[in-house]
Each structure stands twice: as structure tokens, then as C-alpha cells.
Ligand SMILES: Cc1ncc(C[n+]2csc(CCOP(=O)(O)OP(=O)(O)O)c2C)c(N)n1
């Protein structure tokens with residue numbers, strides 16, 4: 126059955142520390158992405174960069190329910206998932222600059238950031254790449270008798286991929302401890318979802334495969350957190366998979382450099398002003414009096430300093446060693 | 459009349475001319491109508507991620523279809539459409555995504571004519587972008603034409619310049635068999651003389667890009683311009699290179715390659731693909747088998763390493779065969795010693 130989660134009214138089981146952590150994660154992602162937006166325009170950053178800004182509440186809300194030994198499988202828009210799963214921000218920045226000391230030695234880049242030690246199975250250049258892999262993660266947990274869970278992220282566009290639909294069925298029929306999180310930002314590249322999906326609610330597809338489907342506001346950390354808490358609890362307890370659809374918006378182009386001529390004027394401006402996840406989170410926690418504005422401001426300052434350092438160090442880092450061209454490939458000719 | 463067009467414009471013109479000529483030609487692919495906007499109006503905003511289809515939706519409307527990100531379904535639909543009366547041209551953004559829909563291509567399209575006793579035709583073209591050079595990393599940079607060349611029933615086209623791109627694409631659209639058409643992302647902005655009128659270039663006919671009697675260089679796609687740069691350097695040293703561009707890897711014009719090697723006795727094959735079971739090793743094997751007695755030196759292959767395409771610019775630049783490496787290989791076969799190693 127597909128349900129729309131009711132807006133949460135309380136801060137649930139979240140402690141002050143949890144709330145401060147969640148805010149720090151979201152702020153770090155925002156600052157990381159906004160800084161990349163600026164730095165990309167200077168021409169220093171090679172390749173494709175897809176920014177997660179606007180969607181922070183999803184990564185933060187989901188990953189706040191995960192343990193370090195749980196796994197996430199990400200997308201091409203993966204910086205947010207990586208940060209929320211605990212990846213080293215400075216090593217990520219070096220990776221995006223293609224430098225030595227990058228999280229993947231500069232061999233992967235923005236679209237392939239991974240850290241298996243932290244359960245980050247990788248950003249993915251192939252749309253729909255993660256769901257089958259996460260079925261494997263679920264199978265592995267089940268067969269080894271652990272209570273780990275796996276989370277696969279896909280976009281609205283990715284939810285049309287056969288791999289996604291096949292994975293829903295496989296996870297349901299094998300009762301796997303996994304979540305499928307659809308980040309529905311209304312676009313696949315330049316194609317609005319009304320042109321690529323007949324039924325706009327992807328979560329309804331869960332019905333057809335026999336797993337629960339839930340729709341939440343992806344701009345609301347608390348809504349995502351609560352829906353994910355329920356789904357993760359169920360998965361850990363052997364109750365099987367969940368499909369969670371988060372309605373959200375992206376603040377920047379599909380990739381950096383995208384002119385976005387397909388978007389309505391002021392579309393993003395309006396969302397930023399009315400629905401921004403950080404603004405809403407701050408309002409919520411400060412009006413309930415749990416956290417003060419000063420505490421949030423202090424986090425903002427910390428994060429800004431961290432990202433400044435990360436960019437400075439990435440720019441100063443040396444290029445990878447040429448010998449790395451043919452390492453990590455078992456055999457070369 | 460010939461004008462200067464980019465590779466991208468040449469392909470766009472070929473598509474437009476064939477669509478005008480034949481109403482069964484339809485285009486399908488992700489975002490190719492140019493961007494479908496939030497306000498519900500389809501427009502000509504973008505021209506697809508490859509920029510190749512710009513302006514076509516406004517001219518041909520519902521014959522230019524944006525597809526969901528469902529490669530198995532829409533590539534399969536192009537193939538089924540071809541079997542039943544259309545001449546679809548599908549755009550598969552990056553050749554690396556072929557993995558998602560490969561069954562439809564190599565078990566379905568490629569086999570129909572033979573497996574159904576010659577009764578089926580599958581006039582489909584799958585255009586796709588390939589190659590390294592834009593820091594697009596391991597899953598967006600491969601040169602996978604050897605995989606398709608391996609499959610009987612597919613025709614494989616790898617043009618090296620705007621003129622060839624237009625003529626070969628028109629040929630591909632009129633061809634009754636499935637054609638995989640490779641467009642190098644770095645070549646899109648390359649300019650060249652392209653006649654305005656429609657013309658075709660037959661498959662399996664190599665082009666002599668440059669004539670010379672000392673060493674034969676076989677190269678295709680982006681590697682042709684790399685070979686030309688190398689040949690310029692070598693000419694200054696008194697080594698005359700002949701560059702043969704096969705233009706299609708299947709069918710392959712072995713006759714022209716053999717003819718050239720018989721004359722020069724020396725062969726360097728340049729290939730952006732991985733070295734094992736690749737285009738270079740295939741050409742080298744054919745020449746070794748058929749022109750052995752003409753060879754005056756061992757054949758040299760200049761290829762990418764047997765490794766995924768790295769992201770970092772320094773590593774990616776070392777990955778792609780360079781004019782310097784081609785010069786080095788030519789000197790070796792010419793017996794002039796090697797001075798350059800990277
Ligand atoms: C198999 C495959 N097909 C196509 C692409 C090209 N591509 C990259 S991102 C993208 C759009 C993805 O849209 P969505 O899943 O909604 O994610 P979003 O970018 O909105 O986060 C496309 C078509 C790809 N990388 N892989």
C-alpha cells in the first residue's frame with residue numbers, strides 16, 4: 126500500500142546531538158556543493174559534476190538511521206550521499222579535482238566517489254546502477270546472518286530503468302533488508318517527469334511488486350527521517366524492503382554548465398524561498414527551543430572553514446602518480 | 459556546394475535530410491527533442507546532451523521522441539520498429555550505456571536476418587558517443603567498437619571527420635541492416651568541408667588520408683588526426699607515412715590495408731580501444747596472416763592500456779594514444795630507433 130507520511134509534529138527520538146549532527150551534515154553538503162558551483166565556473170574542476178544542493182534532507186534523513194556497517198548505493202548525483210555516510214570531505218574534494226590523496230586516488234572523480242570502509246558503495250555513472258547491487262548487499266546481510274541494511278538511491282529518471290523495477294521485485298520476493306529511495310526532483314536531465322512517467326507517484330509502483338511504498342516531502346528532514354526510521358527498523362527486523370519516494374527539487378542544473386533553458390523562470394528561486402530544507406530545519410529546532418540560533422551559526426562557521434581548507438588543499442595537491450594509470454587492474458598488457 | 463560544418467552539424471544535417479526524404483525515419487533517445495520543460499511545452503532548448511539533434515523537433519515534431527531512461531525498452535523498440543516498417547535512428551548517449559540494452563542489440567537485431575533465414579530486415583541505426591578526452595571517467599569514456607565488431611550481423615561505423623560523418627550516416631540510415639554509428643565526443647567541434655546536398659559513402663571502403671611509401675598507419679575515428687600529427691613530425695625526419703582510415707570496422711576494407719602494407723612493408727595500427735581482442739590486434743592479425751612475406755619489421759600497435767579510463771586529467775592524457783607514441787612506434791618499424799617513450 127502506498128501511504129503519504131503525515132507531517133511529523135515532534136522531533137521524535139532525536140537527541141540534541143542528533144539534531145546538531147543532522148544540521149551539520151546538511152550544511153556540509155550545501156556548502157560543499159555551492160562552493161563547487163563557484164569553483165567549477167573557474168575551469169579548475171575537470172569533467173562532469175552533478176550537484177546535490179536542495180536535496181540535502183534526503184541524504185541526511187536516511188543516513189541518520191544507518192550504521193557505519195550499513196551500505197548505500199548512490200547515483201551520479203552522489204556527493205550528498207557520500208558526505209552523509211561519513212566520507213572524508215577533504216579527500217572527496219581532492220577526488221573531484223583529480224588529485225593525489227583523492228578518496229579514489231583521482232581515478233574515479235565526482236561520479237565515482239566511494240569508500241567501502243564506510244559502506245559507501247559508490248556514486249554511479251550508470252543510471253539505475255545501484256538497485257541491483259543493493260539487492261546483493263541485502264542478500265549478503267541475510268545469508269551471513271547480520272542485521273545490516275542497504276539503501277539504493279535513484280532519481281525519478283532512474284526509476285524507469287529496468288534494473289530498478291527488477292530489483293523491486295527481487296527484493297520483495299527474497300524479502301531483502303533494503304530500501305529503495307527515489308529522489309524525485311521532477312527532471313531527468315532536461316526532460317520533465319511528465320514526459321517520462323505516466324503516473325507521477327513512483328511509490329505507487331511498490332504495490333505492484335508487493336512491498337510498501339511511502340511518499341514524503343524531500344525538503345523536510347523530519348519527514349524523511351521518520352519514514353526511513355520505520356523502513357530501516359522493518360528491514361533490520363526481517364520485515365523486508367520499502368520503496369520511499371521523496372519529492373524534492375534540485376537547485377542547480379543537471380550538471381555544472383547546464384543552461385537550464387527547460388526550466389520555468391524563478392522556479393528554483395521560489396523553492397529556495399519557501400521550502401529550503403536548511404531554513405525549515407533551523408526554524409523548527411529553534412522555535413521548539415531545543416537548539417539556539419548561535420549553535421547553528423557556529424556550525425555554519427565550522428563548515429565554511431572546513432570547505433575552505435578542503436578546496437585550498439585540493440588545489441595545492443599534486444597530480445596523481447603516472448604509474449597509477451595501470452595499477453589496481455590485476456593485469457595489464 | 460561545400461561549406462565548413464562541424465562534425466555535429468554534419469550529423470544533424472544528415473538526419474534532417476533523411477527525415478525529409480523518408481517519412482519512416484524517426485529519432486528516439488533521451489532528451490533529444492531538446493528538453494521538455496516544466497511548463498508542459500516541448501521546446502528546442504538543448505538539442506540533446508550531444509547537441510546533435512538541435513532544431514529537429516521543431517521541424518519534425520512527433521518524429522523526434524524523448525524516451526524515458528529505459529535503454530532496453532527504447533533500443534529494443536527501435537529494433538522492433540525497424541523490423542516492422544520504420545527506419546529508426548536511436549541515440550544512445552554514451553556507448554558505455556550499451557551494457558544496459560546489449561541483449562536487444564546482439565541477440566535480437568544482429569541475428570534477425572540470418573536466424574530467420576534471410577526473411578527479416580532490421581534497418582535501425584544506433585548512434586552513440588564514445589571515447590576519452592573530456593574527463594568523463596571510467597563509465598563515460600570507452601571506445602567499445604571492438605565489442606560490436608565482434609558480432610556477426612552488425613555494421614560498425616567510426617567516422618573521423620565531418621564529411622565522412624554525413625555520408626556514412628546517410629548510408630547507415632538507408633542500409634537495411636543494423637548499424638552502430640560511433641561519434642567521438644572530442645570530434646564534435648571539428649570543422650570540415652561538407653557538401654550541402656545529400657551523398658552516401660559505402661561501407662567497407664577505406665580512405666587514403668595521406669599517401670606515403672615508408673610506413674602504413676591504420677587509424678580510425680579520433681586517432682586519424684593523431685596519426686596525421688605524427689606523420690607531419692615524421693615527414694620532417696624523412697619518413698613518409700601512409701595513413702589508411704578504414705571508416706567502418708565491419709565490414710572492414712582489408713583489401714586497401716593489404717595493398718598499402720604490400721607497398722610499404724611496415725605497419726603501425728593506432729586504436730583508442732583496449733589492446734586485447736581489439737581493432738588493432740584484429741588488423742595486425744589479418745595483415746600478419748595475409749601479408750607476412752611483405753613485412754620488413756614486426757607490426758606495432760599503439761593502443762590504450764588494458765585499464766579502465768581514469769578520471770584525473772594527467773592520467774587520462776597518458777591513457778589516450780598520443781602523436782608522440784605514434785611517432786615512436788613508426789620510428790621503431792622504420793628501424794630509426796625510438797626517442798620518445800610516453
Ligand atoms: C544507463 C544510463 N543512461 C543514461 C545516462 C545519462 N544520464 C545521466 S543522469 C541522467 C538523468 C537522471 O535523472 P534522474 O534519475 O531523475 O536523476 P537526477 O539527475 O534528477 O538526480 C541521464 C539520462 C546514464 N548515465 N546512464
Ligand SMILES: [Mg+2]
Nearest residue numbers: 280281312313
Ligand atoms: Mg530527477
